[in-house]
Amino acid sequence: MSELLNTLMQDARVWQGHRHNKIATPSEPTGYQVLDNQLGGIGWPRGALSECLVDQPGIGEIHLLLPLMQRLTGTGKTVFWLNPPHTPYAPALAREGINLDQVVMIQAEDEGDFLWTLENCLRSPVTGLVLAWPGKLATRDIRRLQLASEAGSNVCVLFRERRHTDQNSPAALRLELTPGDRQDLKVNVVKRRGSWPGQRCSLAMAHRADLAFRDTPQVVQGPWHQSRR
């Protein structure tokens, strides 16, 4: 086989249905053993885009990234939050052991600025992780971002709505996140580079509010009912 074809095969850019190639893309473990196993031992890909498809905040989507954030800020890499929907709450992040000196929050006014900023962050060697909340993205823009992320070697996570799940995307990893019954986070692997998608798992996220795990959530007779009465 020609050399070109060989390289393509080894890079796992050409998808081969009949065998699972172990690919050697650089990556960062997610910090959740269950999820790492589902992703074939690799976690967040470095130098490629990842997408988290989430509908509402508050289901544990940030906690999914906290282990990575802790590790990166500890080693002096910068974490950028680009256009977050709400304020990242500093006391909570500090409590989780994140070095806030390495966290920079950016608000970009329009779409052009957003893409420009994201691209610059991705290309810089100081960036460890970029969390970005794009409003809407054209496929062309995602492609551009994918190229920018290949230029650097950092993790970039785009948070998008779940209605984009069916759309085609060049991102290397796409996770659909939905809330579970026991305050856990259900992860559905929509796409992963070099292997079959479709793995599902559930991550315990009750620790994000210091909730002891309970089979049936014990309903406290809150003042809610009293006030309704």
Added chain:
Amino acid sequence: MLWLYLHFPHLLLDHIRRDRQEQRPLVIVEGTGQRVLQSCPEARNRGVQTGMRLKTAITLVPELGIVRAQPEQDERILEDQARWLYRYAAHITLTPPDGLLAEIGSLQKLYGGLPAVWQTVEQALDEHRLTAWAATGHTPLAARLIARAGKGECTGDRGHILRTLEAMPLMAAEFDAKTCTRLQRLGLNTLGEVFALPAPELARRLSPETLARIQRIQGSRPDPQSPWQPPHSFRQQADFVQEIEHSQGLLFPLQRMLSELEDDLCWRQQDTDSLHLILQHRHEEGTRLRIRTSGPEHRADAFLNLIRLRLEQQPLRAPVVALVLSVKRFVGREAPTGQDLLGESQDLNEAWHTLISRLQARLGDHALKRLSPREDHRPERAWSASEVQSKHKTRLTNPEYLPRRPVWLLQGPQPLTEPPIAWFSGPERISGGWWDGERVHRDYYIAQLRSGQLAWVFRDVREGWFIHGWFG
């Protein structure tokens, strides 16, 4: 002592020409706009001469660029030249409007001989694209007279200098008109003939001042020169013949100014973190731009990139007639060490500053925020956002003693519209703020909504229920 005199025959012309991309005929006219004072080679080739009436010049060259001379401008431009000459010579005196005097006798050893000093200065003149007539002399006045006559030579020989002076006509010696006429009536035509007269006779027949001047030229009377001190700031101005309407056109002169700034900073062994740029308009007040870098910087292309970004964001209000670049704040340069205490290499530090400066230049200083916790019980006041400056280190005493809080805080509390399906913890009463008028009295709970979201909800004094955060 040996002096070097630089005479700039058309300084203003050189100053304007070096910021022009295209070389078109250009003349400087006197304040009233009647006569041509200085003309560039292109104009001279087509017949424009110094002293010619402007109307004649325009008839000869219709597309002639015309600049009106302003006396205060001359002085400023001369000082610009003194600033770069100061790098080579310590003792400099300005002789406005168009001359610089430098003491070079003491520099011979440093540069390795007089020819080397001469060559260094010539090279610097060349780099700055200046035309200058240089001459050495054993006295300041001797150097000046020879330079202005255009007979400058690189020589330290006193006898040779005196012979050159003696051969010079009386008119070139810059006596006042009355003295000049009297000397001519005495039948004296060259400076040598004046030198030959006995001193007491000169003082008696003419005036003691004339004798003093002659003795200063010869060197038998001291002629002290007070040295010039360079200012502790950097300032450069570019004046344009034609107004510049697009910011793209500013980049060419800026490039030259910034590389001079880089030279200046390298020479000072300092860095800077803020540049002031004033774009002057003809009828309006100038636009002031402040370019900030997030860390100390001295490289011209780094500054140019930031300015380019800023100009892209901010279109020109009006055509620009002049551009002023000034730097007042200097920061000591840090010695490049392999690694600093935290194990960050210099490269990464620099990359960090470059990235942050770029982002700030395009998005504005307020778009980038760094978060930090604050000591307050009220959730909306328990954090603060500060502008990203240099890498500072905040010290948190014990993060584990911070209370459990949600990762997302809403901009303001949102009314709770549906009853939660599960309650987990609470109430946690937060009450405070009586001291600054923003009183808070709330009971906080953690609750799960029907959509599966974990919310931080509270009930306040007025019995209202609100969501204040999400446990993301």
